[in-house]
Amino acid sequence: MTARGPLVVLGTGLAGYTLAREFRKRDRERPLVMVTRDDGCYYSKPMLSNAIAQGKTPDALCLATAEKQAEALDARILTRVEAVRIDRQRQHVEVDGESIAYGDLVLAIGAEPIRLPIEGEGADAVLTVNDRLDYARFRERLQPGMEVTLIGAGLIGCEFADDLAAGGWRARVVDIGRHPLGRLVPTALGQALAETLAGKGVTWHFEDAVVRIERDGHRLRIHTREGARWTTDLVLSAVGLRPRTELAAAAGLAVGRGIRVDRLLRTSDPHVWALGDCAEVEDLVLPFVMPLMNAARALGATLAGEPTPVRYPAMPVVVKTPDYPLVVCPPRPGWHCEWRLAARQGHDIEAHCLDPEGTLRGFALGGAATQKKQVLAKAVPDWLA
């Protein structure tokens, strides 16, 4: 079903490299070209939010260089270049002056951090960490004894807060919700996380938002919507991601919240495919590792000539807050269920999200209850069967 011209993959994140590996398991012949605007190092992005306390350098996070990856995958890997245009008629992609022909093109270009509108001349000092280079920048600025203000108490904000506290830094977290992980877990678990991290020195500002940042010498003065003020050394924003869709949209491909693909991971063009943080699979945009691994396995087989629709089982996410272990398996968007506490002993909490028929649609586990992850995941219906 696929043309036999080269397979070109844009992006060398977990999605691009996993897809390339899955493809090469089945096809050692077809030319493979990979393009990335970073240095092409193979690294595990989830490590970025628990590497600081361990003192990991950006280089230590690089598990294999682009050269090593090129050798292992028998691929040509172009680094530090940007794909700027897709010519679907000629099946070419323009990459900083070079035009590369493709038989099939895979978009694995990730997502961009969302930036909230914040006033003040200090607003441009707000950092985000979405790749190794961002991590390098953050780490370079982070000096002993500093205080970091985090915007957002979602998964990544909480992980950084715990990691910074574990490394001896002071962390403040500002969030519009009433407790951390407000959109993912019921109150009891959010409060247990907030209490545990407060015990490690994290300061929380709930039901509030950073509206203005001014410079104060080398420091930054934070102003919140509710009138709180403090000075801080660094500000890290972790308020979510937006799939990179511009390249696809400019080429006339269907985009919604992400680059739209069907269960085969095929876009509205039969020779262009997408997976990972940039993709919207049916109605699902899931910027996590498990979905992209499932997608890479399916697409690797499809591109090697064996059409394989992606399947999503329930995919629990482990929150990397070692001070309070947490596992979340939220209900699939569109599923209606209510959170109930199934068991609780102090901070060991098991919560179920049950639909009106009593079917388990999601769960959240804290402390020792996280051991039930596997058993409960099997009881939740597949997201994409």
Ligand SMILES: Cc1cc2nc3c(=O)[nH]c(=O)nc-3n(C[C@H](O)[C@H](O)[C@H](O)COP(=O)(O)OP(=O)(O)OC[C@H]3O[C@@H](n4cnc5c(N)ncnc54)[C@H](O)[C@@H]3O)c2cc1C
């Ligand atoms: C701090 C942090 C912690 C996380 N922790 C977890 C976790 O614990 N569990 C979990 O499941 N998920 C976690 N995630 C999410 C998970 O890491 C991502 O879903 C996953 O890494 C996304 O991989 P990707 O390959 O789709 O995107 P990316 O890794 O962003 O890769 C995108 C690639 O595209 C390239 N690129 C982009 N545009 C172009 C262009 N125009 N031309 C050429 N190349 C281009 C980039 O250079 C890069 O190589 C975390 C994310 C972050 C930021």
